[in-house]
Amino acid sequence: LLLYVLRHLFMPPRFFIPQVLACGTQVVLPDAQAHHIRVLRLELGAMLTLFNGEGGEYQAQLCELNKRVACVQIIDFLPRECELPFRLELAQGVAGGDKMDWLIEKTVELGVAVIQPLQLERCIVRSSGDRASRRLEHWRALVRAACEQSGRNSVPEVCPVLDLNAWLSLSPSQSWRFVLSPSATLSLSAAIKQQRQDSAMPESVTLLVGPEGGLTAEEERRAVLAGFHAVHLGQRILRCETAGLVAAAVSAAILGAL
Secondary structure, eight states: OHHHHHHHHSOOOEEEOOSOOOTTOEEEOOHHHHHHHHHTTOOTTOEEEEEOSSSSEEEEEEEEEOSSOEEEEEEEEEOOOOOOSSEEEEEEEOOSTTHHHHHHHHHHHHTOOEEEEEEOTTOSOOOOHHHHHHHHHHHHHHHHHHHHHHTOOSOOEEOOOEEHHHHHHHSOTTSEEEEEOTTOSSBHHHHHHHHHHHSSOOSEEEEEEOOTTOOOHHHHHHHHHTTOEEEBOOSSOOOHHHHHHHHHHHHHHHTTOO
């Protein structure tokens, strides 16, 4: 435990750099990362970790820092990954306020690979055009920041908002698919264990979670007809942002990834 704590206390800062990275080259950091370095009061020679979402991470050393530019020298590549052994997709009814932000950040930490926001009947928040584009970019920025914090080198995808019918037509049939429903008779943990006994580790697991107020009976019916298994998370009623987080954690833990 002490070694774990010390490692995380003294870990070099991690930055997502969306460009080609290679050992032996110098990289001028984007303004946001350069500002972060100044805030941290890093000095020349300080070590940093860079990743570009294409796998692995790069160890780099700060070689130039002034008011205008921050530049690093890439020293080494580490093919390190901490991904789940299956692809975990969360389809979440768009939640209001800062609930969606919190949910996205925490599920990225838990290993979700795809986040699909859904516009469902009981969604409070509705947006289109420029506002929807700005919200999507905001969510994607949260994902990148969560990867920097959690040590992930693969950046999860946040898809544009879809309605339920459009998404159901795209959802892969080979995935283990579960829809959260308070009226379900089988728990998510029991359903996963049951399927694990009958088949090998899945390539992907898809979780469908409603917004505030949950899915309507008709939306649940459509999901079940599309091959989703209705499951619950216990006797207590969870908020939509809590339900998505718990469902992701349960899926990862039971399948041996946490």
